[in-house]
Amino acid sequence: MFSIAWPWLLLLLPLPWLFKSKKVAKSSGGHLQLPGIADAENVVTASPDKPSRKLYWIMWLCLLCSLTRPQWLGEPIELPSEGRDLMLAVDLSGSMQIQDMVVEGKTVDRLTLIKHVIGDFIERRNGDRLGLILFADHAYLQAPLTQDRRSVAKFLADSEIGLVGKQTAIGESIALAVRRFDTVNDSNRVLILLTDGSNNAGNIEPEVAARIAAERNVTIYTVGVGAEVLERRSIFGTEKVNPSLDLDETQLQKLADMTNGHYFRARNSEELAQIYQKIDELEPVSRDQLTYRPKNELFYWPLLLALLASLVISLRGQITMLNNTKTTKEDK
Incomplete structure (x- = not known):
């Protein structure tokens, strides 16, 4: 169906008439003196011809x-009337750049693994509303709860390590998610928190934030990211190190238990993908039936015609100018 978003703008159609310039009457005495022009007594204001x-x-x-x-x-397209409200909190601290993860046979950093697995997770959440929080020194809301999964996935893909600092504000990210859930009703209120460290920044302790989350019926699923064994070469040979020494699994397990959630240990992409099954077990919440009508903008067609008309006017003006110049030379 054809539609016009702002039809009232058509009231501006007679606007040129209102500002139509009036012809300036010639003064009875004196004449215009222009430097470099011998005779400028007659100044003619030519009006455009009828076709122009x-x-x-x-x-x-x-x-x-x-x-x-x-x-x-x-x-009209009916949007899903049942779904879950899921807030993703992703750690962007400096340790997320440690390359101890493997994706499709290639060694990558931890954030790349999260983007790879959680990107697919977002794609599967048909009917769910998703939000995105990025945290390091502080927590920031990157995307509010929305059914626009494509935008959330884009925001996650564009995130970079160090974008919001180098430390880890776990408690602040939980508090921010709780505040956002307070704006919605009839919600599962699930926070999925992915981190590879322990809380060392922010203005609220994780346990305090988790206690508030439990009071507001927010369930926290914590995910500890990082390998347990990493082989590192040195001048003395190959040695095995634990790149996840900073990961506070005890705290993450406690935060999940305080809110009747679950703690996942993600040493690789397979373990991180386990969160799919757990989230799918949540009972979706019924919402009001909403509809959506796709819109295709057509403004560029009349804009193209206006451009063509302006080109024709310009060409006619150039041709008229050349003809007048030629006639003037012939008269001389």
Whole structure:
């Protein structure tokens, strides 16, 4: 169905008439002196011919039609009426750049693993509302709860290590998620917190934030990211080290237990993907039935016609100028 978003703009159609310039009457005495021009007594203001005036009006009409935002509305699409509300909190601290993860046979850093697995997780959440929190020195809301999974996935893919600092504010990320859940009703209120360290920044302790979350019926699923064994070469040979010494699993397990959640240990992509099954077990919440109509913008068609009209006017002006110049030379 054809539709116009702002039809009231068509009221501006007679605007050129209101500002139409008036011809300036010649003064009875004196004449205009211009440097370098011997005779400038007669200054003629040429008005456009009839075809040019029509082109001006066509261009103005096309511009107005473009501004009114013509659209083609598709058939109504019913959005899922059942789903979950999931907030993702992703750690962007400096330790997330440790390359101890493997994705498709390649060694990558921890954030790349999260983007790979959680990106697929987001794609599967049809009907769920997703939000994204990024935290390091402090926690920041990157995307509020929305069914626009594509935008959430894009925000996650564009995130970078060190974007919001180098430390780890776990408690602040939980508190921010709780505040966001307070704005919605009839919700599962699930926070999925992914980190590879322990709380060492922020203005609230994780246990205090988790206690508030439990009071507000927010369930926290904590995910500890990082390998347990990493082989490192040195001048003395190959040695095995534990790159996840900073990971406080005891605290993450406690935060999950305080809110009737679950703690996952993600040493690789397979273990991180286990969260799929646990989230799928949650009972979806019924919501009001919403519909969506796809919109295809059509403003560029009248805008293109206006551009063509302006080109024709310009060409006619150039041709007229050349003809006048030629006639003047012949008269001389």
